[in-house]
């Protein structure tokens with residue numbers, strides 16, 4: 001029986017407080033996500049940034065349970081996807097900046113002898129900083145192999161109908177928790193990206209806007225805004241920031257807000273800390289009386305069906321091309 005190995009590509013996060021420093025060092029050493037100085041200097045500058053940043057970031061991970069939940073949640077997605085795809089498929093996880101690292105996962109996958117690999121990026125919106133970096137990481141590991149199976153790629157799914165369905169289900173459930181949905185403002189919050197990436201042709205912003213447009217076709221009766229969270233350095237980032245947007249909405253009388261985190265398909269520090277703790281406190285100060293967040297997709301059955309459809313369609317397209 002032919003055997004396909006699906007590798008779910010994700011960023012990864014520290015699995016203990018001790019791992020926060022080395023995780024950040026891996027991230028800040030990657031010139032695809034951040035470019036600091038000339039290439040030869042980056043490892044040293046990265047070490048300096050990480051030295052300053054680790055304590056503050058580790059405190060945030062401590063407040064959400066001492067680690068990132070991204071590994072368990074992504075492994076649960078892989079297990080659910082394997083069940084959904086059925087016989088002939090195995091699904092595993094490869095992380096860019098922390099364990100299970102791509103090189104280790106690929107070694108295990110190759111030992112299993114699959115006919116083909118599907119590399120499935122779990123970033124809905126393509127950016128060279130995220131999915132692009134993960135694919136390049138995978139390619140570097142693949143070049144070291146003497147015999148390589150065929151590799152089929154799924155680079156994004158920002159407009160896939162089942163992804164839009166999965167988001168819409170979470171929004172519908174969020175809206176249902178408010179007494180009167182017409183009073184609720186939806187605030188889509190995507191991960192920010194330096195403006196220079198967009199200026200150089202990165203499609204991330206177009207992909208994010210397309211997702212918001214497609215979702216809002218289902219919610220004509222509700223007002224919405226889009227903003228960008230989690231800046232990580234002193235350059236020009238996408239605007240408006242989620243911070244500024246909260247202030248703006250409060251000023252114009254918004255009192256009931258449903259945050260919709262967009263760039264992540266599972267919970268991690270930016271939903272559990274940045275939104276649930278930091279923005280929630282800020283919203284309360286600004287007079288927003290009801291501040292809620294849609295559940296992350298995690299192992300939503302509709303989202304898992306979306307991933308299965310992406311895998312099957314990518315395989316069919318490759319077979320017929």
Ligand SMILES: C=CC1=C(C)c2cc3[nH]c(cc4nc(cc5[nH]c(cc1n2)c(C)c5CCC(=O)O)C(CCC(=O)O)=C4C)c(C)c3C=C
Pocket residue numbers: 011012013014024027033034053057068069070123127129130191192193194204232233263264267268269270
């Ligand atoms: C250094 C620049 C960064 C860019 C550009 C960036 C883009 C980007 N990131 C995600 C998704 C995630 N980022 C996460 C954490 C995280 N990201 C950066 C930096 C950049 N991200 C840092 C320094 C960190 C660590 C936390 C911190 O120091 O604030 C995570 C969370 C991992 C976890 O804890 O589970 C995710 C997921 C996207 C989608 C994106 C651009 C499109």
Ligand SMILES: [Fe+2]
Pocket residue numbers: 191230
């Ligand atoms: Fe990030």
Ligand SMILES: [Fe+2]
Pocket residue numbers: 191230232270
């Ligand atoms: Fe971030």
